[in-house]
């Protein structure tokens with residue numbers, strides 16, 4: 412254990428809901444990480460609901476500013492970086508304002524409610540090349556997934572045969588669950604479940620260079636009405652489930668299929684992120700259903716093909732106090748992701764990490780994919796991505 416001097420990065424949080432508390436909690440247990448030269452310090456929080464600020468003031472006594480107006484937070488010269496976790500219809504205005512205020516941004520997905528909003532955010536980022544602008548996507552920081560990333564970097568798979576990836580929830584299976592903003596098109600966006608879950612699914616494939624060339628999407632609206640807060644049944648218009656059949660073209664004319672599922676109505680699935688990669692020389696798979704298990708299958712031309720199962724302990728990109736045999740979980744993945752963001756601030760935009768947060772360019776590709784998927788659903792046909 413070293414006593415490395417840590418440079419503070421002063422954070423503001425905009426949107427004090429579910430995800431904001433998770434990120435604040437990750438900041439509060441920074442002592443969990445070893446050997447880092449940076450440390451986030453929460454100095455300001457904004458939520459339009461004053462009652463939500465109480466949790467932050469109770470748990471962060473040194474918090475210098477709480478406000479219901481995010482512009483006040485942006486005017487605070489103490490704030491260097493902002494984590495912003497607000498409903499999707501607010502991403503464009505707030506993310507642009509954060510970048511224009513000269514702050515670094517860790518924004519939540521889908522990084523703009525639609526492609527136009529995403530482009531406006533990316534334009535602001537381009538005008539401020541010194542700003543670190545990244546999107547939140549924590550699942551690739553699971554130790555088994557980090558191993559898979561290394562296999563990809565080492566080109567262990569040979570020729571890729573297929574990639575199967577997805578993110579599944581069952582939390583909407585109850586048709587009487589009251590509607591919230593995540594099920595309203597004007598707040599969540601036309602993408603529906605794709606905007607909610609899709610960046611998680613595509614972050615790693617895009618980082619691997621597997622950008623789909625085209626897509627045939629099958630989108631389903633299963634529950635058409637839900638009760639509102641008063642019990643009255645109101646239209647529920649967002650897509651519940653999406654299955655995207657994509658073609659990934661390689662340089663030599665070869666192409667392989669990538670199937671991506673984003674489902675909010677997947678019986679038995681609480682929060683299941685999964686990835687299977689099959690290649691001519693090696694295959695690997697992981698699912699958060701068995702969060703410490705990495706399955707791999709090496710083979711030679713004529714040898715046996717058998718899945719190997721290995722428990723991967725707390726083997727993280729950023730070293731931690733946790734013993735190597737212990738289990739890694741969701742909040743650990745957020746801590747690792749935040750460490751990647753803070754390290755990126757220290758390194759600058761050109762500094763390379765083993766695996767970093769989703770980039771602005773990667774969010775742009777997800778918008779191209781989801782926009783094409785909507786067109787594919789409408790026309791019942793294959794649609795070129797980026798067309």
Ligand SMILES: NC(=O)c1ccc[n+]([C@@H]2O[C@H](COP(=O)([O-])OP(=O)(O)OC[C@H]3O[C@@H](n4cnc5c(N)ncnc54)[C@H](O)[C@@H]3O)[C@@H](O)[C@H]2O)c1
Pocket residue numbers: 425426427428429430431457458459460463479481495496497498499501519520521547548549606607
């Ligand atoms: N990375 C992940 O795993 C993950 C998980 C869930 C949600 N998210 C994303 O995080 C974001 C927020 O989702 P959430 O689940 O935390 O939602 P939430 O509803 O729990 O929190 C959003 C907060 O924003 C606040 N807000 C709304 N308008 C505001 C305004 N004008 N000024 C200040 N605050 C305002 C709300 O009061 C609320 O507290 C979304 O983009 C969502 O897609 C990411």
